[in-house]
Amino acid sequence: MLIQPVVLSGGSGTRLWPLSREKYPKQLLTFLGEDSLLQATLRRLEGLSGLRMAPDLVVCNDEYRFVVAEQLRLIGRQGRIVLEPVGRNTAPALTLAALAAQSQGDDPVLLVMPADHVVTDVAAFQAGVQHAARLAQDGCIVTFGITPDRPETGYGYIQAGAAVDAEGSRSIARFVEKPDRATAERYLQEGNYFWNSGLFVLRASVWLNALRLCRPDILQACEAAWAGGAADMSFQRVDAEAFAACPSDSIDYAVMERLAGGQAVAGMPQGVVLPLSAGWSDVGAWDALWQILPKDEDGNVARGRVMLQGCTDTLAMSSGRLLACVGVKGLVVVETPDAVLVADQRHTQDVKQIVERLRREGSAEGLLHRKVYRPWGWYDGVDAGERFQVKRIMVKPGGTLSLQMHHHRAEHWIVVRGTARVTKGEEVFLLTENQSTYIPVGVTHRLENPGRLDLEMVEVQSGSYLGEDDIVRLGDVYGR
Template sequence: MVTPVILSGGSGTRLWPLSREKQPKQLLALSGPRTMLQETALRLGGFADDQDGCDPTIVVCNAEHRFMAAEQLRSSGVAGARIVLEPVGRNTAPALTLAALAACAGGGDPILLVMPADHVVTDRDAFQLSVTAGLPAARAGAVVTFGIVPSRPETGYGYIRTGGRRDDGALKLVAFVEKPSADRASEYVASGQYLWNSGLFMMRASVWLKALAALNPRMAQACSTSFERAEQDADFLRVDADAFAACPSDSIDYAVMEKLAAHSDLCIDGVVVPMSAGWSDVGAWDALWDVMEKDAAGNASHGDTVLEGCENSLLYGGARLIAGVGLNNVVVVETPDAVLVVDKSRTQDVKKIVTRLKTEGRALADSHRKIYRPWGWYDSIDFGERFQVKRIVVTPGAKLSLQMHHHRAEHWIVVKGTAEVTNGEKVFLMSENESTYIPLGHVHRLANPGKVPLEIIEVQSGTYLGEDDIVRFEDTYGRAQDEGEKT
């Protein structure tokens, strides 16, 4: 059987301000109604060949993203997914190792199809055909990488140099090549020997573990120790944080793939299967422009936009109107708390803005104004000295933690649905247009006992309004006190 493995640990800094550290690009719906994680999880839908169907998906993600990832998988109909949590980011090789250990935990040795969660593939049928083409090599013990047939000389991607064709139909892997200059990229494409490096891989779980143990034993040991000490936390598997923090950080390419050819004693071949499936890593705003529909002047737009005399530009809006006049090769991105304007040829430099924001300690680098929680979400719609106003939406059947605050009082007004309120020793229901006051120091809880989303307006007042002013007494979702969040 084939086990889909989704690596969902990236931060997507070059797609700021839409992508933030606490809600990165893979958890966003950038090019359609589904998020990139959802699209990735559905990419093997209906896949089967003469021997292999699909086992449940394994997702490796940041612990902070666990509830969003689980809800997105559930809402897209992906059943039985196993979610392994990384306490810290250590790049793709350790993440794949955790997935391989999880895949072998039941005594099997499935073929792993490794997919980054933040890529776009527009032709699912072609994608599945390429997977089928790589299966004979993977079954025989090779590590398969999928090379994208280049459509242009691209300097933003790494390349794979290929050799002759093997008996199983795959190409021999000769070398991985770093991002080239424009002239060198043109030479690569003209030669017909080079493919773009997709970051997609396929191999048996035992083959990956064997290769890593030989080529990077320190990483293999750290991952093994962290997995052996793992604990089940509700629907998630938490590996040991201390052991995983000691793991070296490296990519699949550097940790294993580039070293295979020099270690013939391992008897593990690296092979390449060409793929032409409308692939993009959507690494920056210009890459998103590439995959979006465009008007006759080459403009792509999202949200409420009006363009006059613009060419080859991207206007990506949210709640507010974006009007563009006379723009050429420009990207404009609007969110409730930030606006980005950048020359389309300089989108790789957006990460420099994120670095500056982090250096200055600004929260805009990490989180949006709208914050998702396992029970729903909240949006900080206004604030000032000693007050803050939030719009809170609670999904049907969900409830926040039982809690109290030392430094603030709260007023709750129901605008939609029915609320079950715990306020001190009283528990009561509130309907639309009803309100309650939560004094400072009162134990309280908000729950939605109904079948429609509950929406309230919360007005906080006090000397300190930070999200870490919370004493949590009980929590349905198993979150610790030190997670410091509005819950």
């Protein structure tokens, strides 16, 4: 049996702002151990026995394709990255993955995993995957139902029906939206309701056939987008115009709810929920993160430069500056270089309202961190004022910025570590530590790192306009 791991990495994680940003979402961040949530999602497949695994397949937004590729490279994972030109929710994303899986001439069982979940009991998860794969091979669409340990109001639920086999799998009776507290407590007592995990196991052809019955408009749009696509380095692009015309819908609404009970559509495969107890969390908000992180004797979680005095049940995270909390209870305090969040844990779901306000106001803090990652490295906006800004720049060994020019700004470059190869007009020369150069307005230029160490620089920009859109790219190895 061939298993195709599919990682859906398109979410924005607005409720984990300010660490999660629209163009650097939560699945790319590190919360537990040294791996990002995306890396941990792939690592939990390591050591899975008895199943033949295809190379990873990741579906992600075009905006952070290079970061995703780098994170896969760092953990030694090989695979394909399918790019969504715009977000259209999980049903179209899974459809692109199914089309990609079948393009190799196989009809594998897809193991569909959101990139932003936590699973602490990997052995239990792998045992569940082995069970689900057998059911999927026989034509079922399987989802994991998380065995609840509290009356959670932040998750949707699945009501389980009759037994499907002797190993614990159940038919799907119905899907239930996020309940109020009293209803969640009743679900917990009744024992046949499970949290909706968003994890699925099914054959590629079974998904495409189910979509043909339930949402042929989504299938047709995705097939047109796939047919008009092409390979781009290690990425698979789809036709942007065709995909933009695709309706937006989730896997649950498009197909899964039509497998349940009396809502079942004629000709559809059987829907199965497989109970799973594996330390699962979707890390949907700050209170969910506090739930899963190790705590001190007073229930506090402290990360980074944090000092707590007389605090209980508090999550405090610092990205750099000293964060001191005194006499607080049940708070979330998160510091980044450009924003600070202070929230009551009971209201962390409302953080997304702040992000919506930032979007409406056009504030950069809703989109990007001060440090912005690029395929060649990163830059960090250290300071800015009228007609100037200062950046720290890191270029990886072998990294090359585009050949470019600016209409409105000049740049001063100072090398503080490593070696830079500089193209300035017709000149090409090297700069080493403590050396500098000046790039006048309108002069073509390129920065490269020909060495084996990271190149670190300070860049001072000055001029009448300093926006990132004042870049005229004349040549770019990354195809931007």
